[in-house]
């Protein structure tokens with residue numbers, strides 16, 4: 001197999017491996033492709049990624065084959081350009097750049113102007129007729145080569161340049177004349193020799209192999225390794241090396257260099273967009289030493305800038321560039337991000353790649369390109385990253401506003417929010433009630449904080465991971481949330497907090513960015529989301545192409561309404577416990593829990609029945625005939641109990657029990673490991689009256705709404721945390737009995753289903769048997785992940801980051817399903833469930849139901865639907881379509 005491919009000149013592009021990014025890297029494949037369609041690309045060659053992998057495995061040795069191939073490929077460049085590397089009269093200069101399969105910006109090494117030494121620099125000065133240019137290029141080369149290849153501290157060279165300018169009373173590099181650069185070159189060489197103990201390499205072949213070696217080695221540099229870990233890039237891909245004839249944008253006023261996009265990457269507008277600089281080399285544009293100029297006249301005028309645009313200053317080269325833009329878009333059928341150089345009036349292309357873009361631009365371009373006939377609807381659907389839609393559905397911070405960042409936590413729920421700091425849920429509710437915007441800051445949140453979370457603009461917690469209570473609930477409500485910000489410490493007594501080294505107090509202004517986890521002092525301006533027409537169009541296309549239904553996890557009529565606006569086709573999970581925390585009800589709930597016997601419990605439950613019935617009525621009305629899965633009570637009872645003396649006293653007053661009695665009862669309910677304790681269907685088994693009340697409330701509400709609206713209402717009653725068929729058998733019998741009672745009492749009846757969550761490994765394994773009792777399964781992958789991995793979802797935040805950093809998990813398994821492990825249980829349960837009951841309805845309602853990679857797995861497993869929190873519904877719709885294509 002070939003180890004080196006040439007491009008430009010008389011190259012032959014017939015080997016498909018050359019266009020394969022896995023072989024020649026992104027940059028190499030695209031350079032060859034541009035050259036093959038006739039675009040002006042300086043000739044060069046690409047050493048394959050395979051060769052870099054071999055080099056690193058073989059103890060950093062070059063193979064003989066590689067040496068021979070590089071020799072031939074270099075001859076190709078020399079023949080095409082008509083110059084030779086190392087020729088003292090007319091030297092060829094080359095660039096040596098890395099290029100992995102995916103771009104890893106700034107992570108690996110580049111050497112420019114290679115081929116200069118004490119003699120070729122004179123040749124370059126003579127052939128270019130520009131002595132200053134030649135010596136400037138040589139000093140740039142020594143500096144870059146010393147840093148990248150020889151490992152010398154680049155600060156030494158920068159310091160020498162600063163001193164040289166100071167000595168001469170110069171301010172800018174452009175003040176330096178040929179003689180000044182020449183003197184600096186002598187200085188640079190003596191610095192290098194002092195550090196190395198031998199002279200700076202004058203042999204150009206040694207220079208070339210040194211640079212190739214440095215690029216190979218840079219694949220395993222520390223910063224590249226960290227980048228790979230953060231971006232899920234496997235360590236065995238390796239990088240290609242691209243060696244290419246240099247073209248110079250710094251040869252006077254007819255030369256230039258620039259970067260450009262074929263469309264505006266921020267808005268998606270169909271307008272050329274970019275920056276360029278006259279008489280400059282590539283790195284000058286990005287380095288920010290000189291202010292780049294606009295590409296088009298229109299952009300310059302819009303900005304009110306004086307410096308001429310490229311369109312005005314170099315109409316010939318600009319016209320050529322515009323032609324290239326159109327060719328590139330027609331060829332790649334996507335927006336391109338390019339680098340170009342103009343050498344003495346002639347345009348050269350140095351790079352093209354698919355351009356990064358904002359979510360808004362991605363949508364606009366996808367829809368526009370279908371209109372323009374460049375791509376079809378399916379391609380458009382695949383073009384938009386579902387997760388990026390999140391940016392569009394929430395308010396975001398004004399990108400131009402100043403940020404005073406105090407710390408960064410986990411971006412648990414997107415959006416942005418500013419408000420006054422409040423330290424508990426009741427204060428949040430009170431302050432919000434008088435019209436103030438508040439940010440609820442807690443060590444962690446519990447179900448009792450729900451009302452405060454609802455009242456707040458945003459939530460900040462010191463503890464907890466991406467599926468901590470705060471994160472799940474905030475995403476569900478569409479509240480922005482930053483969790484696990486461990487630099488936050490709270491003094492509840494003093495009503496103050498410390499974030500990093502800054503002291504704050506309740507009432508101070510704080511801003512959160514749920515998109516990146518930043519916590520900022522003061523108020524930062526936000527921009528409201530704009531659900532433009534493109535969003536609706538793309539969503540419609542997605543809906544036509546997906547197989548799975550998309551439901552929502554919601555428990556209030558408001559959330560249901562929101563979810564329906566986002567396109568939800570039913571409720572996949574209504575967590576009834578959230579309905580119990582309402583201030584007006586919690587006391588009846590507590591009475592029920594604290595009651596000594598069944599009679600006491602039934603009395604308290606009777607008070608809750610009409611409230612629950614009203615809850616379900618509200619939901620059925622909004623959902624208007626769409627399927628609604630309602631889960632009976634799940635959390636351990638102790639979660640509803642009072643904390644702190646004041647709350648115990650309040651409860652004592654409300655119930656007539658003494659504080660001591662209440663505390664004793666609370667002590668009895670204490671559990672060491674409540675997540676594996678008295679919760680889920682175990683509550684229904686031991687206190688059947690709780691589930692009876694809930695089932696009654698559901699059926700009464702369903703019958704009422706059905707007879708009032710004439711619509712069919714089909715509740716799907718779901719039993720949580722089932723491990724055995726017998727549990728479900730007992731509880732299904734209970735639900736069926738209550739249904740018959742209600743139907744008899746009301747004289748109305750509705751169809752209904754009884755099913756179960758599959759959220760314990762045993763349930764997954766025994767799914768075949770459990771399906772005898774269940775009309776549907778809903779995979780509760782939050783608990784299934786927790787119980788399969790034996791990792792507490794509420795405590796994982798403390799160590800999971802380290803696990804991801806060390807590559808133990810590719811991603812947080814509470815965010816993206818562990819397909820290899822937990823996924824096996826899901827597929828196996830689906831298979832066994834269907835074997836018993838071929839028409840069993842299968843869905844997922846864990847947080848993974850809103851994660852695109854997990855949704856792809858659900859499609860492959862043949863689930864009927866995914867269920868996600870309201871703001872994730874559009875993400876799930878798009879991801880489900882992508883998975884089906």
Ligand code: PEP
Pocket residue numbers: 573575634759779780781782783784845846847
């Ligand atoms: C689950 O466990 O995946 C689930 C949806 O239930 P909860 O998050 O309420 O435990």
Ligand code: MG
Pocket residue numbers: 759780782783
């Ligand atoms: Mg669960």
